[in-house]
Amino acid sequence: MNNSQYIANAKRTFDIEISALQDLASSIDDNFSTACEIILNCKGRVVVTGMGKSGHIGNKIAASLASTGTPAFFVHPGEASHGDMGMVTKDDVMIALSNSGEVTEVVTLLPLIKRLGIKLIGLSGNNDSSLALASDAHLYCGVKQEACPLNLAPTASTTAALVMGDALTVALLEARGFTAEEFAFSHPGGSLGRKLLLKVADIMHKGDAIPVVAPSEMTNKTLLEMTRKSLGLVTIQENGKLVGLFTDGDLRRAIDAETDFKSTPIGTIMHKSPATIGPELLAAQALYQMETRKITSLIVVDEQKVVGVVHMHDILRAGVA
Structure with missing residues (x-):
């Protein structure tokens, strides 16, 4: 490969992921509003879970929520099945991520979530998946294709889930009237915290x-x-x-x-x-x-x-x- 081919590949990746986000924006529906209301009415914390690459995205979503006025933390679904579900209370809300909506570690948790009686917000690329059907609000994050030429490595799909999480974060912080000063209290060690x-x-x-x-x-x-x-x-x-x-x-x-x-x-x-x-x-x-x-x-x-x-x-x- 030469320099022009590397650049062409980069641009192709950008084009695929931008197209995926444009499709995502056009498909957003009332489930998004329902998800926001569920979180705003939550008396506890938002517990985020996901396996593999979805877990990495979930970790970021939890961190973004926590730093903008919505108490949140990430729980690994594999660990949740071996004791960490004890972190979840009846006052909490669960956000679960899985592109297929069928990943075993997440699906295993669905009966436990229902038994606790807590609200579930699902992010997946399949409206007919086990995760989607079990969710109180399902946020569709499907993509036509991954940026990976093999259409295998999570790329466009993880970007879609990440942006959906950002959309939730921004909608919630605006709904709460979250201020720059409150943001600074969550970031006291940074330059922004010092400024504010x-x-x-x-x-x-x-x-x-x-x-x-x-x-x-x-x-x-x-x-x-x-x-x-x-x-x-x-x-x-x-x-x-x-x-x-x-x-x-x-x-x-x-x-x-x-x-x-x-x-x-x-x-x-x-x-x-x-x-x-x-x-x-x-x-x-x-x-x-x-x-x-x-x-x-x-x-x-x-x-x-x-x-x-x-x-x-x-x-x-x-x-x-």
Whole structure:
């Protein structure tokens, strides 16, 4: 085979699987709505099972459901027949995957599912299969052909089942009003979690770490405070309220203007409208403000009182960017 043949094979695979998904979209029916209602009314968890490649797809479906507001887990059907059915309760719902709808390990579980009295959602490519007939809602995932040239290896059929699982996941999260913040709670270790969970108050400099002087303080003394706190700025406050800001940039401009630092009160050269943010806002929002305004820090204010300073470096260290 040469390069063009490899690429031709790849495109053929794409075409077959895209066609399968288009057929799947046109065949979806009220069983999908029934499946959604069954899961939404479930008082327990969604238990997903499947054998072989269908099991791998089922594992992914369970993970997607669990991370988007629907408690779910995967049970291997072979293990379920040897004790793991004990994980399933009468409050649960079962989703079973099998392209043929007749795989022995899954069919063996059907009487047990009925005995428990729990709802069954089946995903298969055969509307007349044992799995389909036993299901309270059967989601047809049949394909005309596999992408495999032998029409044997599960390819288009597993893609169809995966997309059906994604469709269920998305429909359910929208029905539940699932929010980005809730998603972040399920992914606290990821960058998205940090962006959606980390607040300004979690990373700001506070207390004695805040550089502060009064507006009557001479500029030379202000520079000492700036140096001690190492944030490249000084907040100018009266009675705990922010009245101005003096930064490294302001210092450069003052030097260019040949300002006499020993005799000039900082209040006369400070920036009187500094950018501020609230402590309960997200660190990602602070980053957005900094990037939009082309600045490197924000003064954190709560009811006009200065409670902290957040710097671009703090946000970068926290992994929000």
